[in-house]
Structure formats: structure tokens, C-alpha cells
Amino acid sequence: MAAIAQRPVSNNWAAKAREVDWVKVLAHIVLIAGSVVFLMPFVYVVSTSLKTAGDVYTFPPEFIPDPVQWANYPDALTAMPFDVFFFNTIFLALGRIIGLTLSCSLAGFAFAKLRWKGRNTLFFIVLLTLMIPVEVTLIPRYILFSKLGWVGSFAPLLVPGFFAENAFFVFLFRQFFMTMGQDLIDAARIDGCSFIGLFRRIIAPNAKPVFAVVAIYIIQNNWNSFLLPMIYLTDRSKYTLALGLRLFNEQYYSQTHLLMAASVFVVIPIVILFFFMQRYFIQGVVFTGSKG
Amino acid sequence: MGASFVINIFKPKRLSFWESLNAWIFVSPWILGFILFTGGPILASLVISFTNWDIVNPPQWAGLSNYETMLSDPLFFQSLKVTTLYALVAVPLQIVVGLFIALLLNTKIRLIGLYRTLFYLPAVLPIVSVAVMWRWILSRDWGLINWFLSLFGVYGPGWLSEPEWALPALILMSLWGVGAGMLIYLAGLQGIPTDFYEAAKVDGAGRWASFRYVTLPMISPVILFQLVVGLIAAFQVFAQPFIMTEGGPQNSTLFYLLHLFRNAFEFFRMGYASALSWVLFMYIAVLTLLIFRFSAAWVFYEGEIKNE
Numbered sequence: 001m002a003a004i005a006q007r008p009v010s011n012n013w014a015a016k017a018r019e020v021d022w023v024k025v026l027a028h029i030v031l032i033a034g035s036v037v038f039l040m041p042f043v044y045v046v047s048t049s050l051k052t053a054g055d056v057y058t059f060p061p062e063f064i065p066d067p068v069q070w071a072n073y074p075d076a077l078t079a080m081p082f083d084v085f086f087f088n089t090i091f092l093a094l095g096r097i098i099g100l101t102l103s104c105s106l107a108g109f110a111f112a113k114l115r116w117k118g119r120n121t122l123f124f125i126v127l128l129t130l131m132i133p134v135e136v137t138l139i140p141r142y143i144l145f146s147k148l149g150w151v152g153s154f155a156p157l158l159v160p161g162f163f164a165e166n167a168f169f170v171f172l173f174r175q176f177f178m179t180m181g182q183d184l185i186d187a188a189r190i191d192g193c194s195f196i197g198l199f200r201r202i203i204a205p206n207a208k209p210v211f212a213v214v215a216i217y218i219i220q221n222n223w224n225s226f227l228l229p230m231i232y233l234t235d236r237s238k239y240t241l242a243l244g245l246r247l248f249n250e251q252y253y254s255q256t257h258l259l260m261a262a263s264v265f266v267v268i269p270i271v272i273l274f275f276f277m278q279r280y281f282i283q284g285v286v287f288t289g290s291k292g
Numbered sequence: 293m294g295a296s297f298v299i300n301i302f303k304p305k306r307l308s309f310w311e312s313l314n315a316w317i318f319v320s321p322w323i324l325g326f327i328l329f330t331g332g333p334i335l336a337s338l339v340i341s342f343t344n345w346d347i348v349n350p351p352q353w354a355g356l357s358n359y360e361t362m363l364s365d366p367l368f369f370q371s372l373k374v375t376t377l378y379a380l381v382a383v384p385l386q387i388v389v390g391l392f393i394a395l396l397l398n399t400k401i402r403l404i405g406l407y408r409t410l411f412y413l414p415a416v417l418p419i420v421s422v423a424v425m426w427r428w429i430l431s432r433d434w435g436l437i438n439w440f441l442s443l444f445g446v447y448g449p450g451w452l453s454e455p456e457w458a459l460p461a462l463i464l465m466s467l468w469g470v471g472a473g474m475l476i477y478l479a480g481l482q483g484i485p486t487d488f489y490e491a492a493k494v495d496g497a498g499r500w501a502s503f504r505y506v507t508l509p510m511i512s513p514v515i516l517f518q519l520v521v522g523l524i525a526a527f528q529v530f531a532q533p534f535i536m537t538e539g540g541p542q543n544s545t546l547f548y549l550l551h552l553f554r555n556a557f558e559f560f561r562m563g564y565a566s567a568l569s570w571v572l573f574m575y576i577a578v579l580t581l582l583i584f585r586f587s588a589a590w591v592f593y594e595g596e597i598k599n600e
Contacts, residue, residue: 023499027396034393035410041468044436045425057434060442103321110318114311122319129330131520133576134528135549135569139340139556140333146347163325170322195314224418226531227549231557242420246535249424256428263421274416278409281416285475 049073049260056256069257076261079252084237085244092157092229092240093222097215099161100169104214105207107164108173109199113185123174129167134227142231156232157225169214176210176287177203213284216277223270241266334573341567346560358567368568370543371551372575374459378547379526382463387518390473391511395503397474398481408478412471423535426465427452430536437464452537455544462532462545473518480514481507509592516591520580527576548572 043063048056049072050065077083110116111123145156164170180203188198204211226242233239239247248262274281341358345351362368393411397404414422429436430451438448451461484507492502530549533539539546552572556565 024399024401027399027401031393031396031401031407034396035407038410038414038468038471040436040440041414041425041429044429048428059434060439061434061436103325106318107322110315114315114318115307116312116315117307119315122323125326126322129326131524131576131580132330132334133524133572135552136337136573137330137333138552139562139566139569140336141329142556143336143340143347143562144328144333160325160329162321163329164322165325165329195311195318199318220416224420226418226420227553242418245420245424249427249535256434259424260428263424267417267421270416270418271413274413275409278412281412282408282475285479 045260046264048257049264051257053255053257072257072261073265076248076252076258077265079258080244080248080262081236082241082244082262082265085239085241088154088233088238089223089240089242092154093219095154095158096161096222097218099158100164100166100218101211101214103162103164104166104169105173105204105211106199107170108177109203111170111174112177113180113182113203114195126167126170130171138227138231145232151232152234152238154233154238157228169217172214172284172287173207173210176207180206209280209283210287212277213280213287216273216280217284219273220270220281223266337566337569340563341570343563345562347562348560351563354563358564359571361564362567362571367543367546367551371546371548374544374546375527375529375548378459378463378529379523382466383519383522383526385463385467386470386473386522387515389467390470390518391477391515393470393474394477394481395507397478408475411474415469415471419531420535422465422468423532426468427536430461430465453541455540455542458537458541458545462529462536465532473522476518477511477514480511484510512591513593516583516587519583523579523583524576527572 044061047061047063047065050068050070051062051072052065052067052069055062055065055069107126111119111126141156142151145151148155150156150159184202185198188202193201223241225240226246229240229243230246233243236247245262245266249259252258252262340351342354342356343351344354344358397407397411401407428434432438432448432450432453435448435451437451441448449457451457488506488510489502492506497505528549529547530553533545533547533550534553537545539550548568552565552568555561555568
């Protein structure tokens with residue numbers, strides 16, 4: 001230790017200076033600045049959500065609330081039945097997870113691993129539907145569901161899920177299954193395994209990551225979804241968090257501290273999900289890119 | 293080797309009926325869904341666009357009159373202008389900023405996981421919450437943005453209350469969600485083989501040259517993908533103007549979908565709204581085709597060289 005400390009300092013410095021990669025230093029500076037910019041809206045909103053009504057309107061803004069008004073959260077969340085909105089959102093997410101993972105994974109399996117006539121044509125249609133904007137199907141679907149008497153219920157949001165309505169998930173499953181070895185599948189077939197048995201016993205158990213990715217995307221999409229629930233869920237007892245927050249936004253327009261508390265509450269489950277499941281969020285992007 | 297030999301014996305050259313039948317059963321939910329919820333509705337909306345229909349009363353044949361109405365509807369042109377302007381500015385900005393952050397994160401830098409999390413997080417947040425939060429952040433007198441500007445002595449505008457600033461405000465806000473694109477670029481960048489950079493270095497390429505002649509061509513298919521996806525997403529923007537500005541002030545944020553939504557679900561003009569949806573569909577299709585047509589000039593596919 002002593003020997004190291006006694007080494008000529010100036011030499012060491014010169015060596016370090018030569019090693020410094022200025023591009024990396026610059027990258028760090030830009031990234032830190034960028035992170036601050038990306039974080040500031042959170043900081044500002046959370047700090048507002050913890051202020052008293054009187055402290056909200058100050059300029060320049062105080063970023064640390066004094067006093068910290070925790071009561072804003074219970075006040076905001078009891079002003080409307082946010083617990084009901086929360087359970088409705090979870091219920092829809094679960095229903096869509098069951099429907100979409102079942103129907104999309106089976107279709108993805110047929111597209112990836114079975115040999116049949118019409119496969120390429122149909123898969124091309126799957127890819128085409130990825131590019132269809134929501135506007136084009138919005139009105140006929142609404143008319144269909146209103147003629148069925150389903151408007152006002154969860155059915156218009158749940159039922160299409162059982163019919164693989166999300167082409168992106170079909171694509172995602174197919175891409176993942178493509179990467180799975182053919183040898184294992186052929187071996188199972190030789191052993192007399194049926195196709196559905198093949199899917200249940202070999203494909204699905206070895207594809208847990210892609211099921212996790214799709215489930216997480218569904219939860220996130222469902223939390224995000226606004227236009228369709230607004231059209232179909234006419235009764236407040238069936239509102240999702242997004243609809244509830246929009247209603248809250250209308251009724252408590254000027255009570256910024258409560259409004260911010262409510263919107264932070266709606267965001268928190270997704271933030272928690274994101275931090276624990278970040279791996280899967282990122283894997284979804286990687287799966288899409290895999291060749292096939 | 294032995295195993296693959298065995299499989300070759302068992303693998304029939306012609307398609308097996310049993311396998312085909314199974315496949316059709318497995319895709320049948322998707323096929324039904326496609327007919328009921330996508331293909332059918334697309335055709336139905338074309339037919340509905342030739343009618344006047346309020347759902348309650350039976351539809352009445354209207355010929356091309358809905359399309360004629362469109363030509364004299366100033367709000368149709370306004371919404372087309374707003375949405376196109378948004379797409380033209382926001383989509384390229386999102387690509388540049390997203391790619392820029394991805395490039396910074398692709399430099400074997402420390403704390404990459406933390407940075408990636410921070411930049412990606414806003415992109416996964418529910419849009420209604422983001423809209424409610426940003427209405428406050430963009431507030432003229434108490435907002436974060438104008439506080440930031442005031443540090444430089446700039447007196448910020450009423451972002452959401454002045455017609456000339458409302459659309460720029462929504463574009464600015466959309467950049468907060470740039471992390472989704474960043475992640476896709478990052479995956480693309482990390483897929484570029486390091487030999488390419490080493491070869492470029494041997495040829496005397498500096499940082500800029502290796503970006504220009506290796507990174508950019510290799511990432512160009514991803515940029516094309518993001519351009520098309522971003523364009524389609526831009527034409528589906530709804531919650532932000534609906535919650536933050538209600539299309540105002542003076543219709544300066546009247547996005548196409550908002551205009552369509554009002555016609556369909558506030559005025560119950562299903563025929564006219566369907567005509568709006570078909571015009572949009574054609575508009576997006578033409579723009580996408582144009583992008584693909586001109587992409588040949590700047591998008592590089594690795595396979596092209598292999599085939600030469």
C-alpha cells in the first residue's frame with residue numbers, strides 16, 4: 001500500500017489523462033442532464049400531490065412540500081370510488097390475459113411450427129392488420145356491439161380478446177416459437193404426441209418468457225386504454241382507472257393537489273410493475289427483432 | 293447426425309392432412325376474430341360511409357354525399373392539417389431524439405441499466421395520467437416548463453391556452469415518451485457486428501465516419517419501421533387533446549381522431565364518421581406506400597449484398 005501511495009503522482013495523472021475517453025465523459029454529462037430532464041416532471045407532480053391547496057400556486061415552485069400533506073391521497077381516492085375503478089381495471093386485464101394469450105399463442109404456434117397450405121398468405125394478412133388504424137374498425141364494431149346489446153358491459157372489451165384481436169401478439173409468439181428447435185418437436189411427433197399435446201407439453205412450457213412479455217404488455221395496454229373503454233363503459237360502476245381519472249379531472253379541475261395525487265395513484269401500479277418486470281418489457285423488443 | 297437422418301425418413305414431403313387440419317383449428321379463433329372484428333368492420337365502414345345513420349333509426353342510402361360534406365367541412369381540413377403537422381414534426385423529432393439517446397447508451401458506458409430505466413419509464417405510463425400531469429406541467433403561471441424558461445429570463449407562453457403554442461406543447465410532451473423507440477434502436481445497435489466497426493477503423497474511419505457509413509446504414513431498417521409505426525400512431529392521437537385542450541384553442545389541436553369521435557359519438561353521424569375513417573385509411577395507406585417507395589434510396593438491407 002505504502003509503495004503505491006509513494007508512486008510519483010504526476011506520472012499517474014498523465015497516464016490517466018491519456019486514458020480518459022472524452023466522448024464517454026461527454027456522453028455521461030448529456031445522459032445525466034437528460035435523466036434530470038426526464039425525471040423532473042415526476043418530481044414536480046409528486047411534490048404537487050403532497051402540498052396543501054394553498055402551497056400549490058407559488059412561483060418559483062417549491063420542489064419540497066412544506067408541510068407534507070399526505071392527506072391528499074386519501075382525500076382524492078375517497079372522493080370517487082377508485083377502489084372499484086381499480087378492480088375493474090384488474091378484472092379486464094385478467095380477462096384479456098386469458099383470452100389473448102390462449103388465442104394468440106395457438107395461432108402463433110400454427111404459423112411457426114406447423115406445415116399447411118395457406119400459412120404464408122394468412123400470416124401476411126396478420127402483418128397487414130398491424131398497420132390498420134383504430135379509426136377504421138371503430139364504428140362498425142360499436143354498431144355490432146350495440147346491436148348485440150353489449151354496450152355498457154365489459155363484453156366488447158373482453159370478447160375480441162378470445163379471438164386473437166391483437167396481431168402484434170400473434171407475431172410475437174410466432175417469432176419466439178420460430179427460434180425453438182425443430183428436433184425436439186419432431187422427436188415428440190415420432191413418439192406419437194398430438195399437436196395440441198406438443199403445444200401444451202413442449203412448446204408452452206419452454207416459452208414462459210414470451211408468455212410473460214405478452215401478459216405484461218396486456219396489463220400495460222389495459223391501464224393505458226382510454227378511447228374504447230370510454231365508448232363502451234357507460235356506467236360509472238364499470239369505469240376503469242383511466243376513465244375514473246378523466247372524470248376526476250373534470251370535476252376537480254381546479255384542485256391541482258388532489259388531481260396530481262389521483263394521477264400519481266393511477267401511475268404507481270405500472271411503475272411498480274415496470275421496476276420488477278423491466279426484463280420482460282425489454283425482452284419484448286428483442287423478440288420482435290429475432291429473425292424469421 | 294443420426295437423429296436428423298431418422299427425421300428425414302419420417303418427415304413427409306407432402307403436407308399432412310392431419311397437420312393442416314390442426315393448424316386450421318389453431319388459427320380459427322384468429323380467422324373468426326379477423327372476419328368479425330377487423331376485415332368485416334373495414335368493409336362495413338365503407339358501406340356505412342355511403343349512408344346516413346344515427347344507429348337508432350334505420351340507415352338511409354346517401355350515395356357520395358358524406359364525401360361531398362367533407363369537402364365543405366372546414367373542421368375536416370383543420371383536423372387533417374393539425375394531425376399531418378404533428379406527424380411531420382413529432383415523428384422525425386422522436387426518431388432523432390430516440391436514436392441520439394440510444395447511441396449514447398451504446399458506448400459501453402457505466403450505469404447503462406439505470407439510464408435505460410429512466411428514459412424508458414415515461415413511455416409505459418398510462419396516457420390519461422400523463423395528460424393530466426402535463427396539463428399542470430405546462431400551466432402558464434405555475435408550470436414546470438415556464439419555471440425552467442424563467443431561469444433563462446424567458447417569459448413562457450400559455451402553452452395550452454394560446455393557439456400557436458398548443459400543438460408545439462403536445463409535440464414537446466410526446467418526446468417524454470421517446471424511450472419506447474430508444475429501446476428498439478438500442479436493440480438494433482447492439483445487433484451490429486463489432487467486426488464492421490473494426491473493419492471501418494482499419495480503413496481509417498473516425499467516429500463520425502463509422503457512424504455515417506456503418507451505424508446509420510445498419511440501423512436504417514429500424515428507422516424505417518419506426519417511421520411507419522410513428523406515422524400510424526400519430527393519426528391515432530386522441531387522449532392528449534381530448535383531456536388537455538378539447539381540441540382547442542381555436543381548433544389548433546383538433547386531431548383527426550377527435551373530430552371523428554365527435555361526429556360518431558357526440559353527433560351520432562355514423563355515416564359521415566365512417567367516411568372520415570375511410571379517407572384517413574386511404575391517406576395513411578398512400579403515405580406509407582410513399583415512405584416505402586422512397587425508402588429504397590436510404591434503407592439498407594444486409595441481405596442485398598449477400599445476394600450480389
